[in-house]
Amino acid sequence: MKSLTYLMTTIMIAFWLVIVAIFSIQNITEISLNFLIFKSIKLPIGVLLSFCVGGGMILGALVTLLWEHSKYLTKRHLRKTSQEVDDF
Numbered sequence: 001m002k003s004l005t006y007l008m009t010t011i012m013i014a015f016w017l018v019i020v021a022i023f024s025i026q027n028i029t030e031i032s033l034n035f036l037i038f039k040s041i042k043l044p045i046g047v048l049l050s051f052c053v054g055g056g057m058i059l060g061a062l063v064t065l066l067w068e069h070s071k072y073l074t075k076r077h078l079r080k081t082s083q084e085v086d087d088f
Contacts, residue, residue, distance in 0.1 A: 013057075020050055
């Protein structure tokens with residue numbers, strides 16, 4: 001079952017990489033990202049999209065790891081608290 005999960009994850013990542021590559025080849029125009037008073041250098045839209053997709057994938061992985069770690073700590077804390085109650 002785990003190998004099926006890895007296969008599906010790999011297929012999804014490959015699919016997104018192909019989509020980003022096709023999109024960047026078709027849209028070579030350079031853009032500049034503006035946010036409030038900040039302005040970035042001129043980059044092709046495909047490069048900017050690649051950075052956004054990569055950053056999103058990294059953030060998604062980090063959030064998943066932190067979520068699992070917080071659930072582990074909560075279970076550990078509840079188990080420790082219930083043992084302390086039993087001692088009285």
